[in-house]
Each structure stands twice: as structure tokens, then as C-alpha cells.
Amino acid sequence: MTLEQLSYLSQTIAAFAVVASLVYAALEFRVYATSAQEARFATTIADIQEFRKILATDADCARIYRDGLADMNKLDSVEQWRFGALMQLVTTNFSYGMKFGDVIEAARLQSNIRSTMQRPGARQWWEKSRSTVDLATAEVIDAALNPDAPRGDAYKRNED
Known part of the structure; x- marks a missing residue:
């Protein structure tokens, strides 16, 4: 060779x-x-379960969340702050779910956020705290609150 x-x-x-x-x-x-x-998937589910655990094991938090969803303005200032923190958990979990759409079904996420955000107290919180979430999440929540309004690109991406 x-x-x-x-x-x-x-x-x-x-x-x-x-x-x-x-x-x-x-x-x-x-x-x-x-x-x-x-x-x-494990992290997202753990975060959601942690929120449920807070409501299930802390009667005061559960009452604040329930009463806050009915009318945030009936809560005292500390309770409003705690309700705001709970709503931040709700929107953060929703935002994570949107970002990791392959983990949780987008339709189920949007149905859950719609049913929560259509409550009077959640709407009150949203008007004050919309700026605390990223634009894509805000667009999807806005669309859930106003289903007849024109939808931005973020909602369309997460609707598919």
C-alpha cells in the first residue's frame, strides 16, 4: 500500500x-x-401545586384570595397586598405555562386564567398591576378579559 x-x-x-x-x-x-x-413540566406542576397548597393549608390566605376575587376594595391594605401577591403567583404560573406551551395545554391555561381574571376583584387588581407582567402575558390576559377585542400576536401564538 x-x-x-x-x-x-x-x-x-x-x-x-x-x-x-x-x-x-x-x-x-x-x-x-x-x-x-x-x-x-416538574417545575411548572410544582409551582402550581405550591399555590394550591397555600390555599389549602392557610385559611387566612384562602379567605383573602376568595374575598379578594369577589371585591378587592373590601380588603384592608395588608390583605390587599397579600391578595396582590397571590394574584402575582397566578399570573406568573400562567406566564410560565405560556412560555413552556409544550408542558401544559394552552387552551386549558387560557380557560383557567379567563375564569380567574373575570372575577371582579381580579379585574380590580389587573387594572392596578397590569404592568407587573410581561407584554405577551398581558396581551393574553387582556384578550381573556375582552374576548371581542382585537388580539395581538402573543395571543395568537398561544392559541394554536
């Missing part, structure tokens, strides 16, 4: 090695993507 033939053989072997490493990298990326999705 000449040096030239040996050179061609080594280039062929190197090409197979590159292809094999690319296939391996693609498989590893798929494993990583699946793992990341599972982690996002």
Missing part, C-alpha cells in the same frame, strides 16, 4: 468518525431535550 492510498484510507476513516460523532451528538441532544422538557 502506497502512502497515497494510506492517506485516502485515513481520510475515509476520519469521515466515518465525524459522521458517527455527529449521530452521537444528535442522539445526546434529543436525550437532553427530553430531560429538559420533563424538568420544565
